[in-house]
Amino acid sequence: MSESDELYYVYGVTYDDVKLPEGVDGLDDRPIDLVRDGVLAAVVSEVAGGHRIGRKAQLLAHCRVLDALASQAAVIPLRFGTVVAGRAAVADDLLGAQAERFKAILEQLAGRSQFTLRARYDEERVLTEIVAEDPRVAELREQTRGRPEDSTMNARIQLGELVSSALTRKREVDTPAVLEPIASYAAAYSMREGRGGVDQLVDVAFLVEDDKRSEFDRAAESVARALTGRVRLQLMGPTAPYDFVPED
Amino acid sequence: MTVSAVGQRRSGGGYLERPAPSGLADVIDSILDKGLVIDAYVRVSLVGIELLTIDARIVIASVDTYLRFAEATNRLDLYEHGGKDLPEMIGQMQESGGRGRTKGILSGAKEAILGSDDDEDDDEELERAERPRRRPPSKAAARRRRSDSE
CATH class of the missing domain: 3.30.70 (Alpha-Beta Plaits)
Structure with a gap:
């Protein structure tokens, strides 16, 4: 050089x-x-x-x-x-x-391309479920709502922790419902780390054979239909296989 | 993919949304830590992005996340009852102010990585493409730090 x-x-x-x-x-x-x-x-x-x-x-x-x-x-x-x-x-x-x-x-x-699927909860719907399912969440909500942040900090953190772990449990249940019907049409898939927002369900990259694309697409469409109202699905691609190169 | 194919899907009233990958900031940002990393002796500089991405993740995993979730749960009132009396509305506005602050930390970290499209200011966080002779010495440190936090 x-x-x-x-x-x-x-x-x-x-x-x-x-x-x-x-x-x-x-x-x-x-x-x-x-x-x-x-x-x-x-x-x-x-x-x-x-x-x-x-x-x-x-x-x-x-x-x-x-x-x-x-x-x-x-x-x-x-x-x-x-x-x-x-x-x-x-x-x-x-x-x-x-x-x-x-x-x-x-x-x-x-002969393969990447498609990236992003599943997001309807925030209002999933939070309403959590409030209804856990009386402690409802109670902490009463304690903190409309009160100054500083004087209710501990209760807020506790509320947030409960909501966070409830969301984690929901994701554990709902992720396979999103993933499994689609993954069988992909050569490989790779979970992505999401930003962890309230509405975060799952981000996943699929590597799809060119001749499986239409089947893959139909499977994604039918999952989106089945979950409509509670979960939004966004499918991006085809793109370069960013998520399917070996780690260094 | 042809334009007509997209058109057909839309008219079919699909439930699946099909945004352009470039239309979603977080999808593009997630490319930052993807792709093959070539040997350090070959490359001139791999901008300070790996480090900054990890910093952003550390922020996400903090108490701020819990506060965001708490605030989102409290905002449910608006959905449930529609109209609000004034004191509660003010409470909620303060809360969303808090939310904005939290978001500011996150997107601030992101912006340090990428800047914005029209940002031509000097940004000290970003390294310049340098000649091999002036190769920054911090790569080994960046690597160590990266493996520590994963």
């Missing part, structure tokens, strides 16, 4: 015969390009020296490039923020050094 090496933002690793999607720019509107080594290729764009990485628009660009690529070829997404100095380093140190590993992962991902 020399001081004159250009910096390259690396989106992911794919096969060398991939056709770059047209009209899809990379971070900071830089054109995307391929760096090849053997049958592998890294999808890259140049980074201006000293340019900052970590803005929302850049994360969106990262996903846009990977999702566009994933719609036409197997691609291994790299962690957002991966920068390598010089085309030679991308070819030799990144691709060449781990070619067998990358090929094995790409074979696993070929």
